Amino acid sequence: MAGAGRMGRNHLRAIAGSAVVKVTAIAEPVASTRSLLQGADSALYGSLDDMLDTAPIDAVLVCVPSDLHLTTIKRLVDAHMPTLCEKPVGVAGSEAREAAALIDAAGLPFQVGFWRRFVPSLMRLRERIARGELGDIYAVANFQWDGAPPGANFRAHSGGIFVDMGVHEFDQTRWLVQQEFGAITSVASGIAGERWPGDPESAHAIAELSGGTTAIVSLGRRFPLGDVCKVEVFGTKDAEECKFLWPPGADDTFFGALRQQAESFARHVRGEPLQGADAHDAAAALGAAERAAAQMAGS
Ligand SMILES: NC(=O)c1ccc[n+]([C@@H]2O[C@H](COP(=O)([O-])OP(=O)(O)OC[C@H]3O[C@@H](n4cnc5c(N)ncnc54)[C@H](O)[C@@H]3O)[C@@H](O)[C@H]2O)c1
Incomplete structure (x- = not known):
């Protein structure tokens, strides 16, 4: 996982206990945010580069601020890393179009966090x-x-x-x-x-x-x-x-959909058709x- 702020921690809660997908490494530059994750069953890194250089991972879940989505995707395409990226994939249509072109050219599994589809x-x-x-x-x-x-x-x-x-x-x-x-x-x-x-x-x-x-x-x-x-x-x-x-079922719906989304992406990385966006x-x-x-x- 890249970025363990509000949404990153939502994903951690949703994915916890999944038999299909596990967050084994987290890149988060802010030390005080990393300290919230102590005790989590994941290796913690101060940067995406350190995580990509060291951690044995199969894919990255991107939860960095939206205006860093494209830069992060470029780094992950360079690393040939399958990616589940939070919406909106940039803050301008041109950024999302550039990301799509890079991903198409690389032929990488890529999914967007439009959890409503789950x-x-x-x-x-x-x-x-x-x-x-x-x-x-x-x-x-x-x-x-x-x-x-x-x-x-x-x-x-x-x-x-x-x-x-x-x-x-x-x-x-x-x-x-x-x-x-x-x-x-x-x-x-x-x-x-x-x-x-x-x-x-x-x-x-x-x-x-x-x-x-x-x-x-x-x-x-x-x-x-x-x-x-x-x-x-x-x-x-x-x-x-x-x-x-x-309410009262909003949390169950949200966290259930996030989990289905991550599990579906994991199956896609293993070769099944893409189900999400x-x-x-x-x-x-x-x-x-x-x-x-x-x-x-x-x-
Ligand atoms: N799908 C949804 O319903 C939903 C809901 C909320 C947020 N989001 C999306 O999730 C993304 C993050 O939102 P948030 O609310 O968690 O924001 P946030 O500011 O709480 O968290 C972002 C985190 O990324 C970290 N970060 C910054 N640069 C980084 C880098 N280069 N590498 C790794 N980590 C880095 C920050 O330190 C921070 O902890 C946004 O794109 C937002 O649109 C989606």
Whole structure:
């Protein structure tokens, strides 16, 4: 694992006890963060280079800040190391596209941390849509509302609300209805608990998809119930509301999906087909997020 901050430690919790995949080495430059890991069953390194030079590893799970994703991927491609990279794979579409080209050229196993693709209720919804049970899809309305805004340091390196949060919804929509994003309009909410220059606390996008469906993405960084996500799909035959990350079961869903994601990636490294999102999915989601951010009025 590269980077043992908030998300890296979430992955450690999710993967603990897996019979399929084990975190045997962690590269984390901040000594105080490394000290939180004492007692973990992994060798600790102060840098990615040291870990790659010394540790007998099969693959790397990248959990460094988003603006370091591309640099880290370049180093891992040089080391010919299969990689499971956290979203968004950079903070600009061009970075994700560059990463995809490097990975294609190297022919390396590579997966992106779009964990929604491993949530059982969303997988069932996707199958229902594919079987035509909902008919033709008028609209997919996605909601992601976090309990509280992230820390200042994270926020400064995250790319802003559409890139950091919205990529999940852009990927989720593409994956659910198998359509690509067309024109996107977006607006920042004028309301904020605490104003943050250049990065609104809540923002909303509405987009045309290639098959005629409309996508709606609603994002917020402050919600009384904690971190929640849901999607509503409206079709000509049926509709479904899927509150896939919602109390009281939100933690079980999140950590269960992270574990399935890591185990699926491990199987891919051993030769099975990729089940999760690839680098081109990341580039498509980040490209849509970037366009939504550029279109945003009112921020
Ligand atoms: N999939 C999800 O739902 C989800 C949720 C939260 C965060 N994330 C993603 O995870 C990534 C990390 O986010 P976070 O919240 O853990 O941030 P964080 O700031 O808490 O952690 C990042 C960690 O990386 C370490 N780091 C910095 N440079 C490094 C390097 N060169 N090599 C190794 N480690 C390095 C930092 O010291 C820090 O401990 C981001 O890209 C973010 O978008 C994904």
